[in-house]
Amino acid sequence: MNDKAVFHNPILRDGFAQTPNVILYTGSLSLQEKAMYMLLLSYAWHNPEAFPAQDTLSQDSKISIRQVRNILKDLEKKKLIMIERQGFNRPNIYHFLDFTQTRKDIVAEYQAKIMERKSIAGPDRQPNSSPVRKSIAGQERKSVSDEQQTGDQYSKKEQPQELFQNLHFSKSEGQKIINNYPTGRIQEVIEASGRVESFKTSREAWIISALKDNWDVRPEEKRQEEERQQRREQEQQEQRRREKEEEQNRARVQILNTWIEEHPDQWEFLKEKAKTEVPAILSSSETAINAKARTYLPQIIDGEMSFEDILQDPETENNPEESSAGIAGFQVRGVGA
Numbered sequence: 165m166n167d168k169a170v171f172h173n174p175i176l177r178d179g180f181a182q183t184p185n186v187i188l189y190t191g192s193l194s195l196q197e198k199a200m201y202m203l204l205l206s207y208a209w210h211n212p213e214a215f216p217a218q219d220t221l222s223q224d225s226k227i228s229i230r231q232v233r234n235i236l237k238d239l240e241k242k243k244l245i246m247i248e249r250q251g252f253n254r255p256n257i258y259h260f261l262d263f264t265q266t267r268k269d270i271v272a273e274y275q276a277k278i279m280e281r282k283s284i285a286g287p288d289r290q291p292n293s294s295p296v297r298k299s300i301a302g303q304e305r306k307s308v309s310d311e312q313q314t315g316d317q318y319s320k321k322e323q324p325q326e327l328f329q330n331l332h333f334s335k336s337e338g339q340k341i342i343n344n345y346p347t348g349r350i351q352e353v354i355e356a357s358g359r360v361e362s363f364k365t366s367r368e369a370w371i372i373s374a375l376k377d378n379w380d381v382r383p384e385e386k387r388q389e390e391e392r393q394q395r396r397e398q399e400q401q402e403q404r405r406r407e408k409e410e411e412q413n414r415a416r417v418q419i420l421n422t423w424i425e426e427h428p429d430q431w432e433f434l435k436e437k438a439k440t441e442v443p444a445i446l447s448s449s450e451t452a453i454n455a456k457a458r459t460y461l462p463q464i465i466d467g468e469m470s471f472e473d474i475l476q477d478p479e480t481e482n483n484p485e486e487s488s489a490g491i492a493g494f495q496v497r498g499v500g501a
Contacts, residue, residue, distance in 0.1 A: 181202060181209055182205070189277060197235055199225065208258065217255075217468070331367065345375050349375065353371050354371060356383075357374070423464075423465060430471050434474070442456050460474045
C-alpha cells in the first residue's frame with residue numbers, strides 16, 4: 165500500500181517553486197546546495213527581472229553572506245549555474261545551465277535510481293498504460309493477430325503517409341501508434357526493424373517495444389557520427405565559455421585596477437588588513453599581500469559589503485587556508501602586485 169500526501173494548507177498547493185527531481189535526488193549536491201538552487205529557481209520563476217542581491221539570499225536562507233557566496237561558487241563549480249557579474253552598481257545575471265549537457269553524470273545517476281525503483285516496485289504500483297503500451301505484454305500481444313482475422317486491416321490507401329506498408333497493424337493499433345509517437349520516430353523504428361535478422365515474436369511487436377521503451381535504433385555509423393557531432397558542439401560550446409570567462413576576467417582585473425587607482429588611501433588600509441590574514445610565511449611578500457587585498461575588492465565593487473565592513477569583518481581573521489586559496493586564485497588569473 166502506498167502512502168499519500170494531503171495538503172491542509174492551500175498555500176502549499178499554489179505557492180511553491182518546482183525543482184527538477186534530478187537535482188533533488190542526486191548525491192553530488194549537499195542539502196545547502198540543493199536548497200540554494202531551489203531558492204534561486206523560486207526567485208527566477210516569480211520575477212526574473214528583479215533578482216535578489218546576496219544579502220537578500222542570506223536573509224531568506226538564514227545563513228551569512230559569506231556562506232551564500234561559498235554555496236553559489238560551489239554551484240558554479242558544479243556547472244549548474246553561471247553568474248555573470250556586470251560590474252559597478254549593475255545586477256548580476258544568473259544563468260541556469262542545461263545540466264543535461266553540463267552534468268550528464270547526475271542525469272544518469274537519477275535515471276539509474278528510477279530504473280532500480282521500477283524493478284523493485286510490484287505490478288500493483290505501476291501506472292495504467294494505454295492499450296498500445298500494453299500490446300507487447302501478456303495476452304495483449306494476441307490483439308494484432310486477432311484483429312487481423314476480423315479483417316479490420318489498414319489498406320494501403322488508408323495508412324497515413326504510408327507508414328505501415330508491408331506491416332500488419334490493425335486500424336486501431338496503427339492509429340494509437342500515430343497518436344502516441346512522432347512520425348519521424350515511427351519511421352526511424354520501422355526502418356530499423358527492416359535491419360533485424362529475426363524477431364522473438366513478430367516484427368510488429370518489435371516495433372511497438374522499440375517505441376514504448378525508447379530503444380536507440382540508429383545504425384552504428386549514424387550513431388557514431390551523431391556522437392562525434394555532439395562532442396564537437398560541446399567542445400565548441402566549452403571553448404566559447406572559456407573565451408567569455410577569460411574576457412570577463414580581463415575586464416574584472418581592469419575594474420579592480422581602476423578602483424585601486426581611484427582609492428589609494430582605502431587600498432593602503434586593505435593591504436594592512438591583508439598583512440594580518442596571509443600565512444606568516446608570506447607576510448613579508450608584497451605580491452602576496454596585494455593579491456590577498458584584491459580578494460576584498462569584488463565585495464566592495466559589487467556592493468555586497470562596504471569598505472568599513474570589510475575592515476571589521478571578523479570572518480576573514482586568522483584564516484590562513486582561505487587566504488592562501490585567495491592568493492592562488494589571483495595568481496592563476498595573472499594578477500600581480
